[in-house]
Amino acid sequence: MEGYFFSFEGPEGAGKTTIISKLELFLREKGWDVVATREPGGIEIAEEIRAVILNPAHTKMDARTEALLYAAARRQHLVEKIIPAIEKGKIVLCDRFIDSSLAYQGFARGLGVDEVLSINEFAISGYFPSLTFYFDIDPKIGIERIYNNRLREINRLDMEGLSFHNKVRQGYLQLVERFPHRMIRIDASKSIEEVFVETVAVLMQRIEGKEK
Numbered sequence: 001m002e003g004y005f006f007s008f009e010g011p012e013g014a015g016k017t018t019i020i021s022k023l024e025l026f027l028r029e030k031g032w033d034v035v036a037t038r039e040p041g042g043i044e045i046a047e048e049i050r051a052v053i054l055n056p057a058h059t060k061m062d063a064r065t066e067a068l069l070y071a072a073a074r075r076q077h078l079v080e081k082i083i084p085a086i087e088k089g090k091i092v093l094c095d096r097f098i099d100s101s102l103a104y105q106g107f108a109r110g111l112g113v114d115e116v117l118s119i120n121e122f123a124i125s126g127y128f129p130s131l132t133f134y135f136d137i138d139p140k141i142g143i144e145r146i147y148n149n150r151l152r153e154i155n156r157l158d159m160e161g162l163s164f165h166n167k168v169r170q171g172y173l174q175l176v177e178r179f180p181h182r183m184i185r186i187d188a189s190k191s192i193e194e195v196f197v198e199t200v201a202v203l204m205q206r207i208e209g210k211e212k
């Protein structure tokens with residue numbers, strides 16, 4: 001039996017990582033075999049690509065190059081880690097996937113959602129997640145959360161940074177409207193517990209009654 005593939009999207013501070021670890025434990029206790037992963041997914045080739053993207057010395061990197069590299073890292077992660085897990089009947093929980101590229105590169109960086117979608121459709125060859133949870137939060141609150149949790153001051157939050165994150169959010173909201181069959185918006189301004197309960201309810205509806 002084929003497994004399930006769920007992705008989790010949203011800006012920094014939306015609580016994706018916390019919710020994914022809680023879900024992982026919850027599903028394991030229910031007897032499911034779970035793979036929690038994140039892009040680039042801890043596989044060697046994808047990590048090397050990611051290091052190239054994030055290297056601060058690479059100031060010359062063109063926005064399209066960046067989009068292609070994310071798509072390349074995604075492809076390798078999908079083939080090496082996600083597809084084998086789905087084929088073994090596991091539940092894959094992936095922190096960021098195609099919609100990060102659509103919102104960040106396509107919308108916020110202005111490359112065009114359709115252009116970025118087309119290179120990513122080539123990269124994922126039909127392997128869209130069964131469902132994508134978009135954790136929606138005002139980026140200002142998300143960034144404040146990050147710094148509050150780490151007991152640090154908000155010192156990197158300049159206005160330009162915030163306006164970029166606002167664009168990312170706008171991009172995600174447009175994606176949820178455009179792809180309602182494969183994306184669901186969760187209000188992530190609520191407490192972690194409330195967000196978790198809502199996410200579990202939606203996810204369990206998708207998998208209930210299926211074999212483990």
Ligand code: TMP
Binds near residue numbers: 012070097100102
């Ligand atoms: P992180 O939040 O998982 O650490 O992701 C690192 C950054 O990479 C985050 O700012 C979002 C960005 N990103 C993209 O711009 N495009 C993508 O396709 C992916 C996967 C991440």
